[in-house]
Amino acid sequence: MKYKGFKIGNIETKLPLILGGMGIGVSGWKLASAITNNDGIGVLSGVNLGYREDDFYTNTFEANKRAIIKEIKKAKEESNNGVIGINFMVAMNRYKEYVRIAVEAGIDIIISGAGLPLELPEESKGYDTKLIPIASSAKAARIITKVWDKKYSKIPDAVVIEGDKAGGHLGFKKKDLIDENFDFEKVLKETRLVLEKYENKYGRKIPIIAAGGIYSKEDVENIMKIGYDGVQMSTRFVTTEECDADFNFKNEFLNSKKEDINIMDSPVGLPGRAIDNEFLKNVEEGVKPKIIKCVDCIKNCNYKDTKFCISQALINSVKGNIDEGLVFAGENAYKSKKMEKVKDIIEELFY
Numbered sequence: 090m091k092y093k094g095f096k097i098g099n100i101e102t103k104l105p106l107i108l109g110g111m112g113i114g115v116s117g118w119k120l121a122s123a124i125t126n127n128d129g130i131g132v133l134s135g136v137n138l139g140y141r142e143d144d145f146y147t148n149t150f151e152a153n154k155r156a157i158i159k160e161i162k163k164a165k166e167e168s169n170n171g172v173i174g175i176n177f178m179v180a181m182n183r184y185k186e187y188v189r190i191a192v193e194a195g196i197d198i199i200i201s202g203a204g205l206p207l208e209l210p211e212e213s214k215g216y217d218t219k220l221i222p223i224a225s226s227a228k229a230a231r232i233i234t235k236v237w238d239k240k241y242s243k244i245p246d247a248v249v250i251e252g253d254k255a256g257g258h259l260g261f262k263k264k265d266l267i268d269e270n271f272d273f274e275k276v277l278k279e280t281r282l283v284l285e286k287y288e289n290k291y292g293r294k295i296p297i298i299a300a301g302g303i304y305s306k307e308d309v310e311n312i313m314k315i316g317y318d319g320v321q322m323s324t325r326f327v328t329t330e331e332c333d334a335d336f337n338f339k340n341e342f343l344n345s346k347k348e349d350i351n352i353m354d355s356p357v358g359l360p361g362r363a364i365d366n367e368f369l370k371n372v373e374e375g376v377k378p379k380i381i382k383c384v385d386c387i388k389n390c391n392y393k394d395t396k397f398c399i400s401q402a403l404i405n406s407v408k409g410n411i412d413e414g415l416v417f418a419g420e421n422a423y424k425s426k427k428m429e430k431v432k433d434i435i436e437e438l439f440y
Contacts, residue, residue: 090113090310092439093297094128095318098219098246100172100197103128104439105313107249109300109323110176110200111257111417112136113403117333118160121174122167122325123431128439132174132200132277133160135187137386140404150183154190161194172197174221178258179204179356182385188212200249203359204257206232210241219246225259225271227279234287244287247296249321250276254302256324256419258359259352273299274315275290281316301324304421306438325438331431335409341416342368342425350422356395357387364416368405380414 094102110116113136121131136159139145139152156177164173169430175191177184188199189212199207202223209220222245224230230248232241237243253259253271277297284295284317299312300321312320326332328339345364353369355361363369380398387399399415406414 090312090315095247096294097130097198097221097296098217100130100219102130102172102319104265104435105298105317105319105433106130106439107174107200107298107319107321108132109255109321110134110136110174110325111323111327111399112178113140114138114178114407115327115332115334115338115417116176116323118164118167118334119248120329120431121160121164122171123329123331124166124326124435125168125171125173127432127435130172130174130198131164131168132176132198133164135175135177135191136181137384137400137404140400140407146382146384149386150186153187157187157190158194161191161196166197172220174198174200176202177198178202178357179206180258180359180389182388185212185280187283192216192218198246202249202251203357205229207233207236207240210243219245221249221298223249223251224280225251225253227276231283232282236282238287238290244284244291245295247298247318248284249298249300250280250317251321252276252299252301254362254420255300256362256422257357257417258357258361258416262399271301273312273317277316302420304419304424311439320389324422325425325434326431327422328417328425328427329429329431329434334407337411338406338414338416339428341406341411342418342422343427345418345423345425346424350418350420354396356390356397356399358389361417362420364418364422366414367412368402368414368415378402 108124110132112134124131138156142152145152200221222233230233296318298319299317402415
């Protein structure tokens with residue numbers, strides 16, 4: 090199957106590929122720039138990017154701000170000023186401030202989910218940053234587009250439809266994930282009908298991108314044949330030389346079996362998909378890891394009541410401390426059996 094890119098506003102891709110943002114720090118400047126250099130769109134995760142800064146626990150906001158600017162600058166430099174995006178969770182505290190920091194730092198695209206990004210256009214006023222909300226249903230896409238149109242006279246530059254096989258935080262109820270009843274084709278048709286009205290009003294197409302469980306060449310072909318304009322992929326690129334995570338993190342993917350990848354309850358208030366490990370086993374048995382310091386990262390998290398600090402757990406894992414860390418992964422993570430290069434994976438998937 091021969092592929093062509095798609096347009097996100099005035100940005101035109103060579104391949105219909107966007108990297109999914111993986112936090113904390115799993116998709117940083119190395120992986121993002123590698124994707125962009127190989128004809129896709131590289132995306133940073135904007136969640137607690139300051140975790141490597143010396144003052145992260147004493148001056149979290151400034152550390153994150155500094156790191157966002159550094160990561161965008163480095164990703165742009167390493168991709169010869171190519172297109173770079175960043176992913177922000179709506180559930181983050183100071184969400185709008187972080188969006189503004191990225192916009193002012195020259196980010197090209199902001200992708201946002203883990204909640205409805207109803208106020209996302211507010212902080213990008215005056216800039217040509219492309220805005221892409223993540224939705225898990227046509228209903229969510231309808232709400233977002235209706236609010237953006239009415240409040241900001243703006244529509245999404247693209248929409249990501251995330252299915253139930255994605256890794257990390259998921260926009261589904263836990264029972265729906267267990268039932269596995271998500272139908273990409275049905276949701277595409279419903280979402281197209283929702284967006285048609287706004288495409289006609291604004292005189293431009295809104296590309297629809299599929300995400301969640303897309304791993305192989307066959308997966309890409311099936312999604313594109315249905316009629317999606319592109320794919321967002323994350324898990325497939327974890328076990329690459331360019332991925333920013335520690336090798337111990339990547340090794341969890343390489344050693345995982347299908348039955349190791351399950352749904353867990355996240356302190357964020359959403360279900361999440363992760364690889365079972367010693368850390369999750371201890372949490373399930375009621376062992377509460379000591380919290381170094383709450384960095385106030387999530388809106389609806391009370392560190393005194395939560396089973397564990399998700400920020401601390403994700404930082405541990407990306408740094409290689411797997412026994413005390415949470416390893417988010419897509420449903421197909423167990424299929425990763427060797428370390429690869431981004432270039433080789435993209436050639437396998439699209440050429």
